[in-house]
Amino acid sequence: MFHRQAAQFAVALLGFALFVPTSLAQARLANVTILATGGTIAGSGATSTTTVGYTAATVGVQNLIAAVPELAKVANVSGEQVFQIASENMSNEHWLTLARRVNTLLAQPNVDGIVITHGTDTMEETAYFLNLVVKSRKPVVLVGSMRPSTAMSADGPLNLYNAVLLAAHPDAAGRGVLVSMNDQIQSARDVTKTNTTTTDTFKSTDLGMLGYIQGGKPSFYRAVTRKHTTESEFDVGALTALPQVEIALSYANVGPTQVEALMAAGAKGIVHAGVGNGSLPARVKPALVAARAKGAIVVRASRVGQGILARNGEANDDQLDFVVADTLSPQKARILLMLALTKTTNTREIQRMFYTY
Structure with missing residues (x-):
């Protein structure tokens, strides 16, 4: 009897060990x-x-x-x-x-x-x-x-x-x-x-x-x-839409057409994907200055893909009241600018955000 009970107990323990x-x-x-x-x-x-x-x-x-x-x-x-x-x-x-x-x-x-x-x-x-x-x-x-x-x-x-x-x-x-x-x-x-x-x-x-x-x-x-x-300071909980921010690509012989068209379409911000360190071509700069004068936020970025965009490097950003993208690509700079514009239009604050995120 004892041996049978012991055997049954051992089988039960084995089943428990396999299951647990x-x-x-x-x-x-x-x-x-x-x-x-x-x-x-x-x-x-x-x-x-x-x-x-x-x-x-x-x-x-x-x-x-x-x-x-x-x-x-x-x-x-x-x-x-x-x-x-x-x-x-x-x-x-x-x-x-x-x-x-x-x-x-x-x-x-x-x-x-x-x-x-x-x-x-x-x-x-x-x-x-x-x-x-x-x-x-x-x-x-x-x-x-x-x-x-x-x-x-x-x-x-x-x-x-x-x-x-x-x-x-x-x-x-x-x-x-x-x-x-x-x-x-x-x-x-x-x-x-x-x-x-x-x-x-x-x-x-x-x-x-x-x-x-x-x-x-x-x-x-x-x-x-x-x-x-x-x-992050950004919250989408109450947002039903994001501000319109567009990207203007720079290249040899580029003119102001992109910037002017984007402003006419209602852009609240423009990311300029410049050549090199975000250089401003002579034919595009006046259009970007005009965009800023109309209230749009202008961010200088680079199409290069690597490197820091230097503030006051290829342009006098302080004087122009522009923002620089730091190491963000133009497409990611657009995202940060959209979210920044849900908080403020102050370029100093927006520049802080680009150096924070």
Whole structure:
């Protein structure tokens, strides 16, 4: 009798040992919500070798999740289809909607992190916008792919796996909005798309990436020092629209047509993507001066892609009452200027913001 009871007890213990660790491990998994917006990662092509000429934004979020069953091992994943667009069609209205949804979700105790699937064309812009308006230290990770889901060696599934792994990891908290592509971790402020088609296109060429994802975990080597997320003074909660800010590109033989047309269209701010260190061509400068006289904020940026834009360098910014973009690209300078204009039109205050974010 004793031996039979002992045997039964041993079997019970074995069953408990087999059951409890699995349950506890499942309980320890972070809760990650995937917000899908479309893009190539949700695209499809006619054949497995179609890597250009495919149709973006055709695969829904539940199918994206189902295609990577390994996600269940790193997080408790749920999905929402926020938009289904190619990212060249991303608008200010999309950004406001997405930002409000992100903030609502992150305020919930049962959401530990968010992954946003996104087209690569404007991913860096969406990431930087969210970097300035998300009000949480919880991880927010943008991810996409350069090949559609139907392509041979599609990069989307592994990119998505890594993004979820990153969003679920405590080391990703408090680092601002991140971009995870090609096994690398990039800062929303610094990253840009550098190649039209290759899978290693996203780089922080000026200041460097933050780290790698390898062996099932993120490794960080650099910290973000500019303010973001919870330290940001910007809030989209009550905004229904963003001020109109446009970009005027400079090049050899450029004239004033762009600036004049943008002002006629109602621009409240103009980012001049100048050559070199933001030089002002002789034919464009009068149009920018006139724009400032009419109340538009003028930001000098550079089309070069790397380097600091020197204040009072290629132009007397103090005298002209212009703002300089620091190290921000023209497209990111536009985002910061839009948000700055929701707070003030004082150029000294706006310049402070460009040196802060």
